[in-house]
Amino acid sequence: xxxxxxxxxxxxxxxxxxxxxxxxxxxxxxxxxxxxxxxxxxxxxxxxxxxxxxxxxxxxxxxxxxxxxxxxxxxxxxxxxxxxxxxxxxxxxxxxxxxxxxxxxxxxxxxxxxxxxxxxxxxxxxxxxxxxxxxxxxxxxxxxxxxxxxxxxxxxxxxxxxxxxxxxxxxx
Numbered sequence: 001x002x003x004x005x006x007x008x009x010x011x012x013x014x015x016x017x018x019x020x021x022x023x024x025x026x027x028x029x030x031x032x033x034x035x036x037x038x039x040x041x042x043x044x045x046x047x048x049x050x051x052x053x054x055x056x057x058x059x060x061x062x063x064x065x066x067x068x069x070x071x072x073x074x075x076x077x078x079x080x081x082x083x084x085x086x087x088x089x090x091x092x093x094x095x096x097x098x099x100x101x102x103x104x105x106x107x108x109x110x111x112x113x114x115x116x117x118x119x120x121x122x123x124x125x126x127x128x129x130x131x132x133x134x135x136x137x138x139x140x141x142x143x144x145x146x147x148x149x150x151x152x153x154x155x156x157x158x159x160x161x162x163x164x165x166x167x168x169x170x171x172x
Contacts, residue, residue, distance in 0.1 A: 140157070
């Protein structure tokens with residue numbers, strides 16, 4: 001017989017089946033020893049990644065909630081700032097009105113003092129006028145005495161002078 005390239009005999013079938021059983025058993029052993037731990041590691045990694053994605057999503061939700069809260073607080077802060085500025089303006093207006101009223105009171109006091117001083121100056125001037133009149137009267141009396149006028153004329157001159165000066169001048 002002629003040698004064939006591919007002979008399908010019983011030995012080849014036995015070797016092939018033994019080889020298939022060996023490969024299958026090797027696959028089972030490798031699966032048990034290698035593939036299952038790799039699958040477990042892959043499953044753990046997948047669970048870890050899923051957990052991290054869930055945590056990241058939750059963190060994003062928390063961050064957006066915090067952002068919204070801070071934006072609301074910023075709006076409230078702006079409102080508070082406006083209220084504080086309004087309050088400060090009101091206080092400044094009240095303070096300004098108080099200062100103006102105090103200045104008016106002080107001006108009124110100054111005017112009163114000036115009027116009192118003017119009254120004192122007027123009284124002083126009146127006193128000076130009285131003194132001048134007295135000096136004039138005494139000079140006139142001296143002239144009368146020096147002219148040697150009799151007493152009747154002297155009395156008449158003094159009475160006339162006193163009437164001219166006025167009794168209110170001497171009484172005040």
